[in-house]
Amino acid sequence: MKPVVLIPQDVAEEGKDFLIERGYSIRMGRGTDKASLLADIQDVDAVLFRNEAYDADILEAAKRVKVLARHGVGVDKVDLKRAEELGIWVTNGAISNSNTVAEMTLGFIIALGRNLVASNEAAHIADYDFRDRVISMELEGKTLALLGLGKIGKLVAQKAHYGLGMKIVAYDTNQAHLPFPSYVTQLSSFNEAFTVGDFVSAHYPAGGENHHSITKEQFSLMKPSAYFMNLARGELVVESDLIEALNEGRIAGAGLDVFEEEPPKRDNPLLAMENVLLTPHNAAMTAECRVRMSLHAAQGIDEVLSGKVPTWPMNRPEHPRRVREDV
Numbered sequence: 001m002k003p004v005v006l007i008p009q010d011v012a013e014e015g016k017d018f019l020i021e022r023g024y025s026i027r028m029g030r031g032t033d034k035a036s037l038l039a040d041i042q043d044v045d046a047v048l049f050r051n052e053a054y055d056a057d058i059l060e061a062a063k064r065v066k067v068l069a070r071h072g073v074g075v076d077k078v079d080l081k082r083a084e085e086l087g088i089w090v091t092n093g094a095i096s097n098s099n100t101v102a103e104m105t106l107g108f109i110i111a112l113g114r115n116l117v118a119s120n121e122a123a124h125i126a127d128y129d130f131r132d133r134v135i136s137m138e139l140e141g142k143t144l145a146l147l148g149l150g151k152i153g154k155l156v157a158q159k160a161h162y163g164l165g166m167k168i169v170a171y172d173t174n175q176a177h178l179p180f181p182s183y184v185t186q187l188s189s190f191n192e193a194f195t196v197g198d199f200v201s202a203h204y205p206a207g208g209e210n211h212h213s214i215t216k217e218q219f220s221l222m223k224p225s226a227y228f229m230n231l232a233r234g235e236l237v238v239e240s241d242l243i244e245a246l247n248e249g250r251i252a253g254a255g256l257d258v259f260e261e262e263p264p265k266r267d268n269p270l271l272a273m274e275n276v277l278l279t280p281h282n283a284a285m286t287a288e289c290r291v292r293m294s295l296h297a298a299q300g301i302d303e304v305l306s307g308k309v310p311t312w313p314m315n316r317p318e319h320p321r322r323v324r325e326d327v
Contacts, residue, residue: 003045003305008032008052011071015048015294022302034058041065046301048294051281053077059086066321067304069297070314072097072284074233076207080315087321089304093296094312095151097284102155104283105231108255109144109160109199111277112227113137118274137198137225140165145197148204148232149177149184156201157184169196172204194221199229206233214238219245227253231283234258243269246276257283 005019008029016026027044030036032052041047041062047054050071059065059082068078070092083090111117114136122130144160146153149172160166161183170180171187180186187193190213194200200222204210214230214237222228228251230237239260245251253275259268262281270276284293296312303310307323 004043005046005048005301006040006044007048008037008040009050011048011050011297012290012294014291015071015298018295018298019048019301024301024305046305048297048301051077054083055079056082059083059088062086062088066323067091067301067310069300071293071297074205075314076205076233076235078314084315084317087317087319089300089310089317089320090314091297091300091304091310091312092314093293093300096292096296097289098151098155100286100289101152101231101283102159104257104279105152105156105201105203105229106159106163108201108229108231108257108277109139109164109166109227112199112229112253112255113139113142117277141167142198143167143169143196145187145193145200146170146172146184147190147193147200147202148172148174149180150174150203152231153177153203154181156203157181169193191218191221194218197226198223199227201229202232202236204232204236206235211235212238214242216241216244219250222251224250225252227251227255229255231255231257234260234262239270246270246273253277257281 002023002025004025004027006027006029009032019026029040037052037058038061041058043064045064046067046069047065048069048071054068054077056079059079065088067089068083073092073094075090075092078090080090115134118134144166146157149170153170157168161168168183169185169187171190171193219241242254246254255277257279258281264271300310300312305323
């Protein structure tokens with residue numbers, strides 16, 4: 001019997017081909033809502049998942065599953081503790097989207113600092129008075145404050161320093177990310193990043209104490225000329241506090257690839273703000289990155305179902321489920 005891999009939301013063909021070539025059977029799911037997942041997960045050996053949530057109820061219904069492999073990096077929507085207790089490995093593609101998201105972050109910096117969205121709109125209606133009404137900033141010498149200096153943060157720092165000539169400062173509590181590169185100044189506190197940055201960019205995981213860790217307290221510390229950017233997780237920010245800071249002109253603007261609720265409700269005030277650059281959680285959605293995410297997730301599945309320790313584990317079950325115990 002071929003091991004069955006559930007894919008609730010479609011991925012690049014390269015990942016599916018990787019699994020098929022190694023003898024696995026692919027089952028496309030009926031949806032990413034809880035009811036569909038509960039129905040689909042009961043008789044499969046592995047799941048290649050994207051942004052859907054896996055709570056204790058779904059994990060307990062996954063009687064045969066040995067591995068959940070994330071298409072991407074963040075696993076904050078998975079109950080890692082319960083998965084570990086049940087002997088289920090959770091893997092991700094730790095390096096799959098780092099460069100792609102870092103590139104998008106630089107795009108945000110340039111677009112915000114140089115008013116590219118408004119400039120485009122003005123040019124389309126031949127409004128050449130715009131060039132005297134709206135003055136943008138040079139980025140060379142400006143301070144980029146990074147919240148988190150992991151794989152993505154380090155690439156953002158490198159590209160912004162060497163490509164744009166920006167001053168880079170960062171705060172990170174993860175000892176694995178130390179020491180910082182020579183061109184990055186280590187900050188002593190989380191709040192200091194908001195005080196000194198001309199651009200403040202979040203690149204740390206959600207969940208636990210990080211949930212709603214950016215509030216009106218942090219926005220009140222920022223320069224009125226500064227921009228806040230979040231290409232990590234919407235749950236990091238108290239969105240109503242950000243909206244308040246923008247409405248009151250306490251900060252110059254924001255760039256967001258993520259929201260607290262996705263997709264956001266149509267009456268979300270952020271959607272109508274001209275000083276907010278928004279993208280639909282697609283910072284990692286390049287053709288190249290989609291292939292990497294698909295392949296790296298498939299690799300994690302193959303490693304576990306081949307009896308190996310996965311390259312990118314997000315948990316470490318003390319008693320992993322025995323491979324093919326159901327055959």
